[in-house]
Amino acid sequence: MPEADIVQLHESAEHNPARLIAKLENVVFAPGARKLVDGLSFTLRNNGITTLMGPNGAGKSLAMRLLARLLLPTTGHVHDCGIAARDIALVFQKPVMLRRSVTGNLTHALKLHGVSRAERPARLGELLQMADLEHLANSPARLLSGGEQQRLALVRALAAEPKLLLLDEPTASLDPQATQAIETLILQASNHGTKIVLVTHDIGQAKRLACDVVFLHQGFAHEHAPAETFFTEPQSLEAMAYLKGELLI
Protein backbone atom coordinates (compact mmCIF):
# COMPACT_ATOMS: atom_id res chain seq x y z
CA MET A 1 0.00 0.00 0.00
CA PRO A 2 2.60 2.61 0.90
CA GLU A 3 4.67 1.99 -2.23
CA ALA A 4 1.50 1.93 -4.36
CA ASP A 5 0.33 5.17 -2.79
CA ILE A 6 3.57 6.89 -3.44
CA VAL A 7 3.66 5.67 -7.01
CA GLN A 8 0.06 6.82 -7.46
CA LEU A 9 0.98 10.25 -6.16
CA HIS A 10 3.88 10.36 -8.57
CA GLU A 11 1.61 9.46 -11.45
CA SER A 12 -0.97 11.98 -10.40
CA ALA A 13 1.71 14.62 -10.15
CA GLU A 14 3.16 13.72 -13.49
CA HIS A 15 -0.24 14.29 -15.07
CA ASN A 16 -0.48 17.62 -13.34
CA PRO A 17 3.08 18.81 -12.99
CA ALA A 18 2.13 22.35 -11.96
CA ARG A 19 1.00 21.00 -8.62
CA LEU A 20 4.26 19.18 -7.89
CA ILE A 21 6.25 20.85 -5.14
CA ALA A 22 8.98 18.36 -4.34
CA LYS A 23 9.79 14.73 -4.81
CA LEU A 24 12.14 12.47 -2.93
CA GLU A 25 13.06 9.41 -4.90
CA ASN A 26 14.79 6.48 -3.23
CA VAL A 27 16.87 8.82 -1.11
CA VAL A 28 19.60 7.35 1.05
CA PHE A 29 21.47 9.52 3.53
CA ALA A 30 24.40 7.78 5.16
CA PRO A 31 27.05 10.18 6.43
CA GLY A 32 28.88 7.26 8.06
CA ALA A 33 28.46 3.53 7.93
CA ARG A 34 24.85 3.71 9.10
CA LYS A 35 21.98 4.66 6.81
CA LEU A 36 19.98 7.34 8.61
CA VAL A 37 17.58 7.64 5.69
CA ASP A 38 17.11 4.49 3.70
CA GLY A 39 15.28 4.52 0.40
CA LEU A 40 12.98 7.39 1.27
CA SER A 41 10.47 8.26 -1.42
CA PHE A 42 7.45 10.54 -1.36
CA THR A 43 5.97 13.33 -3.37
CA LEU A 44 4.65 16.66 -2.16
CA ARG A 45 1.86 18.42 -3.98
CA ASN A 46 0.61 21.91 -3.43
CA ASN A 47 -2.58 20.81 -1.73
CA GLY A 48 -2.51 22.02 1.83
CA ILE A 49 -0.59 20.74 4.79
CA THR A 50 1.42 17.55 4.75
CA THR A 51 2.57 16.15 8.07
CA LEU A 52 5.58 13.93 8.55
CA MET A 53 4.99 11.58 11.45
CA GLY A 54 6.94 8.81 13.05
CA PRO A 55 8.84 7.93 16.20
CA ASN A 56 12.02 9.66 17.31
CA GLY A 57 14.91 8.77 15.03
CA ALA A 58 12.62 7.96 12.11
CA GLY A 59 14.43 10.47 9.91
CA LYS A 60 11.79 13.21 9.85
CA SER A 61 14.17 16.07 10.56
CA LEU A 62 16.67 14.69 8.07
CA ALA A 63 13.90 14.49 5.48
CA MET A 64 13.15 18.17 6.15
CA ARG A 65 16.80 19.11 5.74
CA LEU A 66 16.97 17.11 2.52
CA LEU A 67 13.87 18.89 1.25
CA ALA A 68 15.37 22.24 2.29
CA ARG A 69 18.56 21.24 0.44
CA LEU A 70 20.63 21.77 3.54
CA LEU A 71 21.79 18.17 3.10
CA LEU A 72 22.61 16.29 -0.06
CA PRO A 73 21.50 12.67 -0.37
CA THR A 74 24.19 10.00 -0.46
CA THR A 75 22.22 8.32 -3.23
CA GLY A 76 18.81 8.91 -4.74
CA HIS A 77 17.24 12.15 -5.90
CA VAL A 78 15.55 15.15 -4.40
CA HIS A 79 13.69 16.67 -7.32
CA ASP A 80 13.26 20.41 -7.05
CA CYS A 81 10.15 20.42 -9.27
CA GLY A 82 10.95 23.96 -10.35
CA ILE A 83 11.08 25.33 -6.82
CA ALA A 84 14.28 27.30 -6.21
CA ALA A 85 16.10 26.96 -2.90
CA ARG A 86 15.21 30.55 -2.05
CA ASP A 87 11.52 29.64 -2.33
CA ILE A 88 11.90 27.14 0.50
CA ALA A 89 11.90 28.19 4.15
CA LEU A 90 12.61 26.08 7.20
CA VAL A 91 11.59 26.70 10.80
CA PHE A 92 13.44 24.70 13.41
CA GLN A 93 12.08 23.09 16.57
CA LYS A 94 14.33 25.35 18.63
CA PRO A 95 14.18 28.65 16.78
CA VAL A 96 17.48 30.36 16.11
CA MET A 97 17.13 34.01 16.97
CA LEU A 98 19.62 36.53 15.66
CA ARG A 99 21.20 38.71 18.34
CA ARG A 100 18.92 41.55 17.36
CA SER A 101 15.54 42.95 18.23
CA VAL A 102 12.31 41.46 16.90
CA THR A 103 12.31 44.16 14.24
CA GLY A 104 15.98 43.47 13.51
CA ASN A 105 15.25 39.79 12.89
CA LEU A 106 12.42 40.55 10.50
CA THR A 107 14.29 43.34 8.72
CA HIS A 108 17.21 40.99 8.18
CA ALA A 109 14.93 38.42 6.54
CA LEU A 110 13.28 41.07 4.34
CA LYS A 111 16.70 42.38 3.30
CA LEU A 112 17.92 38.90 2.39
CA HIS A 113 14.73 38.38 0.42
CA GLY A 114 15.52 41.50 -1.60
CA VAL A 115 12.67 43.68 -0.31
CA SER A 116 13.61 47.28 -1.03
CA ARG A 117 14.35 49.68 1.81
CA ALA A 118 11.23 51.68 0.93
CA GLU A 119 8.94 48.66 1.08
CA ARG A 120 10.35 47.25 4.29
CA PRO A 121 8.41 49.30 6.87
CA ALA A 122 5.04 48.25 5.44
CA ARG A 123 6.03 44.58 5.18
CA LEU A 124 7.52 44.75 8.66
CA GLY A 125 4.25 46.10 10.05
CA GLU A 126 2.29 43.29 8.38
CA LEU A 127 4.61 40.63 9.76
CA LEU A 128 4.57 42.06 13.28
CA GLN A 129 0.79 42.20 13.18
CA MET A 130 0.56 38.66 11.83
CA ALA A 131 2.70 37.38 14.69
CA ASP A 132 0.99 39.63 17.23
CA LEU A 133 4.38 40.96 18.26
CA GLU A 134 3.86 44.68 17.63
CA HIS A 135 4.19 45.46 21.34
CA LEU A 136 7.53 43.63 21.42
CA ALA A 137 8.93 45.09 18.20
CA ASN A 138 11.97 46.60 19.89
CA SER A 139 12.59 43.82 22.38
CA PRO A 140 15.66 41.60 22.03
CA ALA A 141 14.45 38.50 20.19
CA ARG A 142 16.43 36.15 22.40
CA LEU A 143 14.58 37.35 25.49
CA LEU A 144 11.12 36.46 24.14
CA SER A 145 9.19 33.49 25.51
CA GLY A 146 9.34 30.19 23.63
CA GLY A 147 5.98 30.80 21.97
CA GLU A 148 6.85 34.35 20.98
CA GLN A 149 10.18 33.21 19.55
CA GLN A 150 8.47 30.51 17.52
CA ARG A 151 5.87 32.99 16.18
CA LEU A 152 8.71 35.31 15.24
CA ALA A 153 10.62 32.46 13.55
CA LEU A 154 7.49 31.55 11.61
CA VAL A 155 6.75 35.03 10.31
CA ARG A 156 10.45 35.56 9.64
CA ALA A 157 10.32 32.51 7.40
CA LEU A 158 7.15 33.86 5.77
CA ALA A 159 8.91 37.17 5.11
CA ALA A 160 10.59 35.43 2.17
CA GLU A 161 7.18 34.50 0.76
CA PRO A 162 8.22 30.85 0.35
CA LYS A 163 6.38 28.43 -1.89
CA LEU A 164 7.35 25.58 0.43
CA LEU A 165 7.47 26.08 4.20
CA LEU A 166 9.04 23.31 6.25
CA LEU A 167 8.19 23.27 9.95
CA ASP A 168 10.20 20.94 12.14
CA GLU A 169 8.11 20.34 15.28
CA PRO A 170 7.40 24.05 15.76
CA THR A 171 5.14 23.49 18.76
CA ALA A 172 7.06 20.69 20.48
CA SER A 173 7.80 22.59 23.66
CA LEU A 174 4.92 25.06 23.68
CA ASP A 175 1.86 25.36 25.90
CA PRO A 176 -1.62 24.97 24.34
CA GLN A 177 -2.18 28.71 23.94
CA ALA A 178 1.13 29.22 22.16
CA THR A 179 0.45 26.11 20.08
CA GLN A 180 -2.88 27.52 18.99
CA ALA A 181 -1.25 30.77 17.92
CA ILE A 182 1.27 28.86 15.83
CA GLU A 183 -1.41 26.67 14.29
CA THR A 184 -3.39 29.76 13.35
CA LEU A 185 -0.35 31.17 11.57
CA ILE A 186 0.24 27.85 9.81
CA LEU A 187 -3.35 27.75 8.57
CA GLN A 188 -3.15 31.38 7.42
CA ALA A 189 0.00 30.64 5.43
CA SER A 190 -1.56 27.52 3.95
CA ASN A 191 -4.69 29.42 2.97
CA HIS A 192 -2.47 31.95 1.18
CA GLY A 193 -1.14 29.15 -1.00
CA THR A 194 2.09 28.26 0.76
CA LYS A 195 2.72 24.54 0.78
CA ILE A 196 3.35 23.48 4.39
CA VAL A 197 5.22 20.39 5.49
CA LEU A 198 4.93 19.89 9.22
CA VAL A 199 6.83 17.44 11.37
CA THR A 200 4.85 16.62 14.47
CA HIS A 201 4.58 13.99 17.16
CA ASP A 202 1.23 15.38 18.23
CA ILE A 203 -1.47 13.18 16.71
CA GLY A 204 -4.13 15.68 17.69
CA GLN A 205 -2.28 18.44 15.86
CA ALA A 206 -1.88 16.27 12.78
CA LYS A 207 -5.62 15.54 12.82
CA ARG A 208 -6.39 19.24 13.14
CA LEU A 209 -4.08 20.40 10.36
CA ALA A 210 -3.04 17.66 7.98
CA CYS A 211 -4.40 17.00 4.53
CA ASP A 212 -2.08 14.06 4.08
CA VAL A 213 0.38 12.18 6.25
CA VAL A 214 3.74 10.66 5.43
CA PHE A 215 4.63 8.06 8.06
CA LEU A 216 8.35 7.41 8.51
CA HIS A 217 10.11 4.71 10.46
CA GLN A 218 13.81 3.88 10.37
CA GLY A 219 14.46 6.33 7.55
CA PHE A 220 11.82 4.87 5.25
CA ALA A 221 8.35 6.13 4.28
CA HIS A 222 6.04 3.30 5.24
CA GLU A 223 2.87 5.09 4.33
CA HIS A 224 1.69 8.20 2.53
CA ALA A 225 -2.03 8.67 2.70
CA PRO A 226 -4.76 11.27 3.10
CA ALA A 227 -5.00 12.23 6.77
CA GLU A 228 -8.47 10.75 7.26
CA THR A 229 -7.41 7.42 5.79
CA PHE A 230 -4.20 7.36 7.75
CA PHE A 231 -5.88 7.91 11.09
CA THR A 232 -8.83 5.57 10.51
CA GLU A 233 -7.32 2.84 8.35
CA PRO A 234 -3.55 2.82 8.61
CA GLN A 235 -2.15 0.22 6.27
CA SER A 236 1.31 -0.51 7.64
CA LEU A 237 1.89 -2.41 10.86
CA GLU A 238 4.31 0.29 11.97
CA ALA A 239 1.74 3.06 11.56
CA MET A 240 -0.89 1.01 13.37
CA ALA A 241 1.46 0.43 16.29
CA TYR A 242 2.47 4.11 16.33
CA LEU A 243 -1.13 5.29 16.41
CA LYS A 244 -1.88 2.87 19.24
CA GLY A 245 0.91 4.51 21.21
CA GLU A 246 3.15 1.49 21.13
CA LEU A 247 6.91 1.84 21.15
CA LEU A 248 8.40 1.23 17.74
CA ILE A 249 11.88 -0.26 17.99
Place this chain on the structure above:
Amino acid sequence: MQDIQAAFLAAFNLIVSLDADLFDIVGLSLTVTLSAVGISCLLGFPLGALLAISRFPGRGMIVVFISSLMGLPPVVVGLTVYLFLSSAGPLGSWQLLYTPTAMIIAQSVLVTPIIAALTRQIIEDLNGEYSELLRSMSARRRDVLSTLLWDARYSLITAALAGMGRALAEVGAVMIVGGNINHVTRVMTTAIALETSKGELALALGLGIILVLLSISINAALMSLRTSMERFAYA
Protein backbone atom coordinates in the same frame (compact mmCIF):
# COMPACT_ATOMS: atom_id res chain seq x y z
CA MET B 1 62.55 54.70 49.16
CA GLN B 2 62.46 58.50 49.42
CA ASP B 3 63.54 58.71 45.76
CA ILE B 4 60.58 56.59 44.75
CA GLN B 5 58.18 58.70 46.82
CA ALA B 6 59.62 61.87 45.30
CA ALA B 7 59.30 60.38 41.82
CA PHE B 8 55.66 59.52 42.45
CA LEU B 9 55.00 63.02 43.77
CA ALA B 10 56.69 64.61 40.75
CA ALA B 11 54.78 62.32 38.43
CA PHE B 12 51.53 63.27 40.11
CA ASN B 13 52.40 66.97 39.73
CA LEU B 14 53.10 66.49 36.02
CA ILE B 15 49.70 64.88 35.56
CA VAL B 16 47.64 67.40 37.54
CA SER B 17 49.48 70.35 35.97
CA LEU B 18 48.65 68.94 32.53
CA ASP B 19 52.32 69.06 31.52
CA ALA B 20 52.50 69.81 27.80
CA ASP B 21 55.34 67.37 27.04
CA LEU B 22 53.63 64.57 28.90
CA PHE B 23 50.28 65.03 27.19
CA ASP B 24 51.99 65.48 23.81
CA ILE B 25 53.40 61.99 24.25
CA VAL B 26 50.09 60.61 25.49
CA GLY B 27 48.27 62.13 22.52
CA LEU B 28 50.67 60.63 20.01
CA SER B 29 50.48 57.25 21.74
CA LEU B 30 46.71 57.23 21.51
CA THR B 31 46.77 58.38 17.88
CA VAL B 32 49.22 55.66 16.86
CA THR B 33 47.56 52.91 18.89
CA LEU B 34 43.97 53.70 17.95
CA SER B 35 44.91 54.06 14.26
CA ALA B 36 46.75 50.75 14.29
CA VAL B 37 43.91 48.97 16.10
CA GLY B 38 41.38 50.54 13.71
CA ILE B 39 43.31 49.35 10.66
CA SER B 40 43.80 45.92 12.24
CA CYS B 41 40.07 45.64 12.93
CA LEU B 42 39.28 46.56 9.32
CA LEU B 43 41.65 43.85 8.11
CA GLY B 44 41.36 41.28 10.89
CA PHE B 45 37.57 41.11 11.27
CA PRO B 46 36.78 40.14 7.65
CA LEU B 47 39.88 37.95 7.36
CA GLY B 48 39.00 36.04 10.54
CA ALA B 49 35.35 35.77 9.53
CA LEU B 50 36.24 34.52 6.07
CA LEU B 51 38.51 31.86 7.55
CA ALA B 52 35.73 30.87 9.96
CA ILE B 53 33.15 30.17 7.28
CA SER B 54 35.36 28.96 4.42
CA ARG B 55 36.52 25.45 3.74
CA PHE B 56 39.33 25.06 1.22
CA PRO B 57 42.56 23.07 0.93
CA GLY B 58 45.26 24.63 3.08
CA ARG B 59 42.81 26.44 5.35
CA GLY B 60 44.12 24.61 8.40
CA MET B 61 47.66 25.70 7.63
CA ILE B 62 46.58 29.31 7.25
CA VAL B 63 44.72 29.17 10.57
CA VAL B 64 47.80 27.75 12.31
CA PHE B 65 50.01 30.34 10.61
CA ILE B 66 47.84 33.28 11.68
CA SER B 67 47.52 31.93 15.20
CA SER B 68 51.29 31.57 15.44
CA LEU B 69 51.70 35.18 14.27
CA MET B 70 49.94 36.22 17.49
CA GLY B 71 53.24 35.66 19.23
CA LEU B 72 55.36 37.61 16.75
CA PRO B 73 58.36 39.23 18.48
CA PRO B 74 57.85 43.00 18.15
CA VAL B 75 61.51 43.69 17.44
CA VAL B 76 61.43 41.29 14.50
CA VAL B 77 58.35 43.09 13.15
CA GLY B 78 60.09 46.41 13.74
CA LEU B 79 63.16 45.22 11.90
CA THR B 80 61.12 43.87 8.97
CA VAL B 81 59.09 47.07 8.63
CA TYR B 82 62.34 49.04 8.96
CA LEU B 83 63.87 47.07 6.09
CA PHE B 84 60.84 47.72 3.92
CA LEU B 85 60.70 51.44 4.71
CA SER B 86 64.40 52.23 4.80
CA SER B 87 65.73 54.18 1.82
CA ALA B 88 67.20 50.99 0.37
CA GLY B 89 63.98 49.05 0.92
CA PRO B 90 61.12 48.49 -1.55
CA LEU B 91 59.02 51.22 0.06
CA GLY B 92 61.88 53.57 0.77
CA SER B 93 60.64 56.16 -1.72
CA TRP B 94 57.59 56.71 0.50
CA GLN B 95 59.91 58.23 3.14
CA LEU B 96 57.89 56.92 6.02
CA LEU B 97 60.69 55.80 8.29
CA TYR B 98 60.78 57.66 11.65
CA THR B 99 57.25 58.94 11.21
CA PRO B 100 54.09 58.06 13.16
CA THR B 101 52.84 56.36 9.99
CA ALA B 102 55.70 53.87 10.18
CA MET B 103 54.78 53.18 13.80
CA ILE B 104 51.15 52.63 12.82
CA ILE B 105 52.24 50.20 10.11
CA ALA B 106 54.44 48.25 12.52
CA GLN B 107 51.72 48.07 15.17
CA SER B 108 49.14 47.03 12.57
CA VAL B 109 51.40 44.16 11.50
CA LEU B 110 51.62 43.07 15.12
CA VAL B 111 47.96 43.47 15.98
CA THR B 112 46.18 42.22 12.84
CA PRO B 113 46.99 38.52 13.43
CA ILE B 114 45.74 38.78 17.02
CA ILE B 115 42.44 40.26 15.92
CA ALA B 116 42.09 37.89 12.94
CA ALA B 117 42.78 34.78 15.02
CA LEU B 118 40.37 35.76 17.80
CA THR B 119 37.74 36.81 15.25
CA ARG B 120 37.99 33.44 13.52
CA GLN B 121 37.26 31.66 16.79
CA ILE B 122 34.37 33.96 17.74
CA ILE B 123 32.78 33.81 14.28
CA GLU B 124 33.26 30.06 13.99
CA ASP B 125 31.33 29.57 17.24
CA LEU B 126 28.54 31.87 16.11
CA ASN B 127 28.43 30.26 12.69
CA GLY B 128 27.83 26.92 14.38
CA GLU B 129 24.62 28.40 15.74
CA TYR B 130 23.55 30.40 12.68
CA SER B 131 24.78 28.23 9.81
CA GLU B 132 21.61 26.22 9.13
CA LEU B 133 19.37 29.24 9.60
CA LEU B 134 21.34 31.37 7.16
CA ARG B 135 21.59 28.56 4.63
CA SER B 136 17.86 27.94 4.93
CA MET B 137 17.39 31.65 4.17
CA SER B 138 19.54 31.26 1.04
CA ALA B 139 21.95 33.86 2.36
CA ARG B 140 24.85 34.56 0.05
CA ARG B 141 28.40 34.44 1.36
CA ARG B 142 28.62 38.20 1.79
CA ASP B 143 25.29 38.19 3.65
CA VAL B 144 26.55 35.42 5.92
CA LEU B 145 29.74 37.37 6.62
CA SER B 146 27.96 40.63 7.35
CA THR B 147 25.34 38.90 9.53
CA LEU B 148 27.95 37.06 11.58
CA LEU B 149 30.19 40.09 11.98
CA TRP B 150 27.28 42.31 13.00
CA ASP B 151 25.81 39.84 15.46
CA ALA B 152 29.22 39.11 16.97
CA ARG B 153 30.04 42.80 17.28
CA TYR B 154 30.03 42.87 21.08
CA SER B 155 32.07 39.68 21.31
CA LEU B 156 34.54 41.13 18.83
CA ILE B 157 35.19 43.89 21.34
CA THR B 158 37.27 41.29 23.20
CA ALA B 159 39.38 40.75 20.09
CA ALA B 160 39.84 44.49 19.61
CA LEU B 161 40.77 44.89 23.28
CA ALA B 162 43.40 42.18 23.02
CA GLY B 163 44.83 44.00 20.02
CA MET B 164 44.74 47.32 21.82
CA GLY B 165 46.52 45.85 24.82
CA ARG B 166 49.28 44.63 22.58
CA ALA B 167 49.56 47.92 20.69
CA LEU B 168 49.45 50.14 23.77
CA ALA B 169 52.17 48.17 25.55
CA GLU B 170 54.39 47.73 22.52
CA VAL B 171 57.84 49.28 22.61
CA GLY B 172 60.34 47.37 20.46
CA ALA B 173 58.83 47.80 17.02
CA VAL B 174 57.86 51.45 17.41
CA MET B 175 61.29 52.23 18.78
CA ILE B 176 62.96 50.76 15.67
CA VAL B 177 60.71 52.32 13.02
CA GLY B 178 59.84 55.51 14.91
CA GLY B 179 63.22 56.31 16.35
CA ASN B 180 61.78 57.81 19.56
CA ILE B 181 62.20 61.36 18.25
CA ASN B 182 61.00 64.01 20.70
CA HIS B 183 57.70 65.64 19.65
CA VAL B 184 57.65 63.52 16.48
CA THR B 185 57.58 59.81 17.26
CA ARG B 186 57.97 59.60 21.02
CA VAL B 187 55.17 57.57 22.56
CA MET B 188 54.53 56.53 26.13
CA THR B 189 56.38 53.22 26.08
CA THR B 190 59.47 54.50 24.29
CA ALA B 191 59.52 57.60 26.49
CA ILE B 192 59.30 55.47 29.63
CA ALA B 193 62.24 53.37 28.43
CA LEU B 194 64.28 56.47 27.58
CA GLU B 195 63.48 58.46 30.71
CA THR B 196 64.20 55.46 32.94
CA SER B 197 67.56 54.96 31.27
CA LYS B 198 68.29 58.67 31.93
CA GLY B 199 67.21 58.36 35.56
CA GLU B 200 64.27 60.77 34.98
CA LEU B 201 61.85 58.70 36.98
CA ALA B 202 59.17 61.38 37.39
CA LEU B 203 58.21 61.58 33.74
CA ALA B 204 58.60 57.83 33.33
CA LEU B 205 56.34 57.18 36.29
CA GLY B 206 53.82 59.79 35.21
CA LEU B 207 53.59 58.16 31.80
CA GLY B 208 53.42 54.73 33.38
CA ILE B 209 50.53 55.77 35.60
CA ILE B 210 48.66 57.28 32.64
CA LEU B 211 49.37 54.18 30.53
CA VAL B 212 47.92 51.89 33.17
CA LEU B 213 44.94 54.18 33.80
CA LEU B 214 44.22 54.42 30.08
CA SER B 215 44.43 50.69 29.67
CA ILE B 216 42.09 50.08 32.60
CA SER B 217 39.63 52.80 31.49
CA ILE B 218 39.38 51.60 27.89
CA ASN B 219 38.98 47.98 28.98
CA ALA B 220 36.41 48.88 31.62
CA ALA B 221 34.35 51.01 29.24
CA LEU B 222 34.26 48.40 26.49
CA MET B 223 33.67 45.49 28.84
CA SER B 224 30.80 47.31 30.53
CA LEU B 225 29.30 47.91 27.08
CA ARG B 226 29.62 44.21 26.34
CA THR B 227 28.15 43.22 29.70
CA SER B 228 25.15 45.49 29.25
CA MET B 229 24.57 44.09 25.76
CA GLU B 230 24.80 40.55 27.15
CA ARG B 231 22.05 41.49 29.56
CA PHE B 232 19.92 42.37 26.55
CA ALA B 233 20.98 39.13 24.82
CA TYR B 234 22.67 40.99 21.99
CA ALA B 235 26.11 39.57 22.77
